[in-house]
Amino acid sequence: MIVIVCLDDKGGMMFNHRRQSRDKILCEQILRLTKHAVLHMSHYSAGLFSDFSHSDLTVSDTFLRDAGNGDFCFVEDAALAPIEQRIEKLIIFKWNRTYPADRYFDLKPYEGAWHLALSSDFAGSSHERITMEVFER
Numbered sequence: 001m002i003v004i005v006c007l008d009d010k011g012g013m014m015f016n017h018r019r020q021s022r023d024k025i026l027c028e029q030i031l032r033l034t035k036h037a038v039l040h041m042s043h044y045s046a047g048l049f050s051d052f053s054h055s056d057l058t059v060s061d062t063f064l065r066d067a068g069n070g071d072f073c074f075v076e077d078a079a080l081a082p083i084e085q086r087i088e089k090l091i092i093f094k095w096n097r098t099y100p101a102d103r104y105f106d107l108k109p110y111e112g113a114w115h116l117a118l119s120s121d122f123a124g125s126s127h128e129r130i131t132m133e134v135f136e137r
Helices: 024-033 043-049 081-086
Strands: 002-007 012-015 039-041 057-059 072-074 089-094 115-122 130-136
Touching: 002 012, 002 024, 024 043, 024 089, 024 130, 039 043, 043 057
Parallel strands: 002 072, 002 089, 039 057, 039 072
Antiparallel strands: 089 130, 115 130
């Protein structure tokens, strides 16, 4: 599976059971990346994409278990360390700022078997700069 996450500068993902930020252009970017593939996510995350259409969006409480090879998973609130061996690629969108957080990203892509294959910046609708980093094994 290919995992997509959004992180602040300290690896924060959520605060008080809510996403740290939302950005319309980031959602559009994710949908472009996953246009011809299955995109899995939780019911909570599906609300972020309710104003958009995707030909193969799958919403489930067991989306990480259900995803197969080559499928994309947008993850906001799940631990990934237990399934790290199943992850083929990791796409991290960085907000380039620090938000309050109580749920943190639990992988270490800058260490071990991962290598940074691509890094690019783009302007979001609510963020002057969002960085996309793609890690591969």
